[in-house]
Amino acid sequence: MFTLELCRWDDNEADLRAVRTMVFIEEQAIPEHEEWDEMDAVSVHLIARLDGRAVGTGRLLPDGRIGRMAVLKEARRTGLGSAILQRLMAAASSAGHAESVLNAQVAVMPFYAAHGFQPEGEVFDECDIPHQRMRAQLQTAKAFVPHLTVAAVIEQEGRYLLVEELVHGRPVLNQPAGHVEAHETLVDAVVREVLEETGYRFVPEAILGLYEWPRPDGETYLRVAFRGRVIGTPRAELDPDILRTLWLDAAAIASAGAATPSRLRSGLVLQCLADYEAGRSLPLDTLRTWRGRT
Numbered sequence: 001m002f003t004l005e006l007c008r009w010d011d012n013e014a015d016l017r018a019v020r021t022m023v024f025i026e027e028q029a030i031p032e033h034e035e036w037d038e039m040d041a042v043s044v045h046l047i048a049r050l051d052g053r054a055v056g057t058g059r060l061l062p063d064g065r066i067g068r069m070a071v072l073k074e075a076r077r078t079g080l081g082s083a084i085l086q087r088l089m090a091a092a093s094s095a096g097h098a099e100s101v102l103n104a105q106v107a108v109m110p111f112y113a114a115h116g117f118q119p120e121g122e123v124f125d126e127c128d129i130p131h132q133r134m135r136a137q138l139q140t141a142k143a144f145v146p147h148l149t150v151a152a153v154i155e156q157e158g159r160y161l162l163v164e165e166l167v168h169g170r171p172v173l174n175q176p177a178g179h180v181e182a183h184e185t186l187v188d189a190v191v192r193e194v195l196e197e198t199g200y201r202f203v204p205e206a207i208l209g210l211y212e213w214p215r216p217d218g219e220t221y222l223r224v225a226f227r228g229r230v231i232g233t234p235r236a237e238l239d240p241d242i243l244r245t246l247w248l249d250a251a252a253i254a255s256a257g258a259a260t261p262s263r264l265r266s267g268l269v270l271q272c273l274a275d276y277e278a279g280r281s282l283p284l285d286t287l288r289t290w291r292g293r294t
Contacts, residue, residue, distance in 0.1 A: 002056075002080055003049045004087050009040045012047050015054035016040075019047075023070035030127045044095075046087055048080055058084045064097035085115055093138040100138055106130040146212075146220040150190040151177035151268075153208055153227055153276045154200075159247040160273065161230065163197045166241050167265060173246070173256055174265040175272060176202075177223070185289050190226050198245045199234030206281035211268055225272045227281055250277065 009016065024030040039061055048056030048071070058069040066088050071081050092100045104112045106123060109132055113119075117134035124131055153175055154161040162173045178193040180186060187204055194202035208225040215221065234245070248256075250273060256263035257270050264270065 002075070002078075002083065004083060005047050005049070006087070006091060007045050007047055009043065009045060012045065012054075015047055016045055016057050019054050019057045019072060020068060020070050022072060024068075027073075028127075028129065030129075034127050044091060046084055046091075048075070048084055050075055056080050056084055058088050060088050060091050060095075064092045064095070064100050066092070066100050066102040069102075081111065082115065085112075089115070089136070089138055093140060098138060098140065099135055101133065101135045103131045104134050106132055109134070112136075144220070146222045148180045149177055149221055149223045150180060150186055150193060151175045151223050151225040151272060152190050152194050152202055152204070153225060153272050154194070154202070154230055155276065156229075156247065159249050160253065161198060161200070162246050162248055162253070162269075164243040164246060165197075165239075165265070166243065170261075171243055171263075172265040173248075173253070173263050174269055175225070186224050186287060187226075187284070190224075194230070195235075196239050197242050198230070199236065199238055200230035201232050202228055202230055204228040204284060206284060207286055208272060209275050209280055209282075211271065213266070213268060223268055223272075225275075227276060 005012075020035060024035050025032055040059070043059040043061050045059045046057060047054055055075040056069075056071040059067055061067065066085070069081065069084060069088075071084070089100055102112065102117065103126060104117070107130075109119065112134050116136040118136065119132045119134050121133050124133075151174075152161075161176065163176055164171050164173055166172075176190075176194045176197045178189070178197070180189040181192075184192070190204060191202050194200055204226045206227045208227045211221075211223040211225060213221040213223065238245075253264075253273055254270065257267075
């Protein structure tokens with residue numbers, strides 16, 4: 001089985017030299033002084049191994065150019081060349097490049113064309129081998145940024161405080177919850193959300209749990225749920241999307257979740273409820289807010 005590894009020249013120089021020597025210097029008769037240059041030291045290299053032995057390579061220059069792609073005879077026509085090129089293109093995209101350029105030997109232009117590279121300019125000789133400059137647009141790498149939210153599980157005499165809110169025009173039930181705003185601590189965020197959605201002043205007493213929710217639409221939500229109590233008389237003004245507040249027992253909440261379609265905003269409502277009734281909690285001082293300069 002092939003393995004692919006991105007590396008630096010200093011880490012795998014011997015193996016990288018061995019593959020390129022066999023393909024370019026011995027097989028294609030490229031002079032050694034043409035093969036080695038100062039760009040090796042500043043490029044990202046990819047090394048492909050078969051059962052631990054180096055059989056393929058390629059490099060990504062700082063400006064996004066791809067070059068020095070080589071595969072030993074024994075590993076050709078296996079799809080390895082495509083795997084190397086695709087990994088280098090992905091690395092270029094991750095480095096912020098919108099496109100990549102390479103100088104393809106004319107004999108293998110169809111290989112690069114199959115991966116989105118288009119010829120530009122005239123054919124030229126490089127080391128007495130006809131080459132064609134080719135360019136491809138790269139897919140922009142999307143940074144992974146989870147949605148950070150907070151929620152409060154609040155119980156009084158066996159009933160739990162929920163809000164009924166509109167989501168895509170449909171009324172659903174949820175614990176008081178919402179996104180953390182910039183420059184806001186998690187505790188400050190949950191106190192604010194409970195006040196805005198229910199009118200109550202919330203006093204966090206413990207952390208209920210951390211809930212990672214990778215959704216089918218590709219978005220990931222991280223919910224930090226708190227246990228606590230409310231104090232005082234609720235104010236009348238609530239967020240515009242909140243229809244009303246309710247105090248429901250566990251059976252009523254479970255029944256809402258069993259309805260078709262579910263009356264709950266997500267399965268996290270029941271999961272947080274189950275964890276609360278199971279007595280799960282972490283002390284509030286588990287959270288640390290670092291305000292250092294670096």
